[in-house]
Amino acid sequence: MRIDPISAWSAWRPDEREPWNLMRAAHLMRRAGFSSSPDQLDVMVQDGFDVSVDRLFACDGAKVFDESMESTEQVLSSAQDPNALASWWLLRMVKSPTPFLEKMTLFWHGHFATGAEKVADSRSMLRQNRLLRDHALGKFEPMVQGISQDVAMLVYLDSTDNRKTRPNENYARELMELFCLGPGNYSEDDIKELARCFTGWEVRRNEFRFNKNQHDQGEKTVLGKNGKFDGDEGVRIVIDHPATSDFIARKLINFFVTDDVVDGPFCEPVAKTLRESDFDFSIAMRQILSSKYFWSSQCIGKKVRNPVEMAIGLIRGLGINFNMNELRDRLAALGHLPLFPPNVKGWEGGRHWINASTFIGRVNLVRQLVSGAPATFEAGSLAKAVGTRDGQQSGDWLPRLLDGFLPIPLQPSSLSSLTAIADRNGDGQDQRIADMITTLAGMPEFHLN
């Protein structure tokens, strides 16, 4: 079925047929955050759609939160253990008052994928993480200029040396292939010429520096433009290429909206917004998250819940106190540990999250989260976390919980299975609810987002 792109990306408004309710608030928070508890979703429903979206972008409390994390960051980055830094980021995702900003940062981390294992310097990884967060909802050019001189990135791409006589082509290649244009929009000659722009860019003792003596001052031809370009100008030429807006629009749409392959014409309204706003991501993301397409049945539930979304979503949704080092190891086994992407292309995403092994791992992780020895709940018990009161049968609280958890309704028979577990005789209530949530994790609907 063809969808008209202009209409798809035009603004959606809740109405009587498609009301602003708990399920829709949950959809917004699963995609533009890491899920929320049923109580928080209720607040969003009361506040209305516009206020809820505005709040995502306002990033209230970010500064206070950052300051509260600072001392931890100092300790971690001097400890030089990139694994600890991954735990730290997971903790941010759990605790942050601005989950949308963390989600955007995770998106950019996958886009400018850099692996902590190879970089082997926590300070550089932390600095890159801050750079991505600072620009995550800002503009593209300062972010790309920053990442092009980012120590972690240059170490990761073996681009710490760049001599006049021996230009290093690696960064120039990835800037065009993976960060801005996508394959097919440049030639091998463009790579060679762009690499000349970057000559003299070096990393020494974990600091970026420009070595003027090693810069090739000559004329270059990059993507059809001629001049005695330096590195900054080279980056700008790539960003200004018409393919960039299309490439970035697609990546945003695939991360936030749908796992389906989307083509250029379909993404054009978002690409146009990017071009006309000088690549302002708060404007483009507002268009995406307020679009008819985002709120249509073609998108709700049409992504695979990635492991980080699944785990952080349960932790935030149920207020679980969980050991972040344990979580880190389990996410690594599921192939989705932040700061440890599989390669410079980042995470493939979509259906690649699910296979026979990761499916078992996902179910085991859910079990661990709701019933493992390290798990306790902010509400005091799992029963309180899911919103039950004394003596209540699951019929009183389960529908609301599922509306917050699942993007599409369960089969009636699946619902009966869950009810039977939650209301069975014997065992404590927490035990029964933990068994119920574990069983829910075995059902295919749970893995949709």
Next chain:
Amino acid sequence: MMTTRRQFIQTAFGSAALVSMSHSVPAVLLGASRQTALSGEDRILIVIELGGGNDGLNTVVPYGDENYYKNRFTLAIGRNDVLKIDDHVGLHPSLRGFSKLLEQQQLAIVQGVGYPNPNRSHFESMDLWHTAHRVSENAHLGWLGRCVDESPVLAGELPAIHYGDGRQPLALGTRTRQVASINSLEQFRLNVGNKRKFTDTIRGDLAIRRDSNNELLGFIHESAGLALRTSERIENVLDTSSTARDFPGTSLGRKLAAISQLVDSGLPTRIYYVTHNGFDTHSNQAAAHSGLLSELGDAIAALMTDLQQRGHDKRTAVLTFSEFGRRVRENASRGTDHGTAAPLFIAGGAVRAGLTNKHPGLTELDQGDLKFSTDYRNVYATVLDKWLGIDSTPILGKSYDSLDLFRV
């Protein structure tokens, strides 16, 4: 020049070995169980991907060629250090595991493997190896995945297993059936409290059909079913079969130990796939490459010993490949950049041991890179037609001649 036929074979230790092999007993004269083992019905292929681009020149070293020493001013392996195969080439000294396999007639070395118009991008060249050059047709279908989809030989449950973390290799990409990925055997145990109750409930739940228009839900539904069935089988393997012994404690060693256990457990799986990464040696190559090669050689040697003791060596073949070799001339960082043709290895109890095809000449280069003498699809065709008993023509899109790599 493209050579599609085997040009010459040289066994590891001259013609004597060749003569003695020709006296091996024909399969029809052997006992029933042994005959089954050789009939192609339960032969096993283990593919090891060497990710990053293995430096073929420092793997099978042309120590008899002075040009090698001119181009590899710091990285060359000394004449006295190579494990000599013949007067011209020898193995990297870290490949003692491979030289042992050569002595035991269990290692075939195909030289100069590549393809026309070489692509030097990791991702694109790897895609070619994974899909066998039919990228444009369907980006999600791998050469082994196509076998799983189409060949009656692989019609049973669990036809192929990807063993390792990370995303499933494109080579196993299928259209109709899913291939299982396994991180570790232990991680395949369901850990959900009352396991019986859980599996009974979920099995019942999965028996209920979902909205057939929801393709993504259908995919996850199918994955869940496969996961439960696989988990059950793997737990059975863990509970009933003996773990492999005497494997190196390396990452690859652990993976091959697990695969040996799976092979021995009677699992119907015919294809196993593992990766061994880190071969993108742009700088300070010597130590890293040496470590990677000893990990490779030692793990495969241990695997063959273990399979031999368990009686599976004659029905197992191990194929290695990498997306490309590396530039002939080393770079300024004591490393090597992306190149082209390189040797690949096939280990097993039924391989025709020794060298196949010529080592690419170091003076006839194409933009500083070696010219290939063997198209990788001829190797694939050989493995499919001669080893797995799968007609390679529909899989590879056309007919490729087989090489003489198996004694079957």
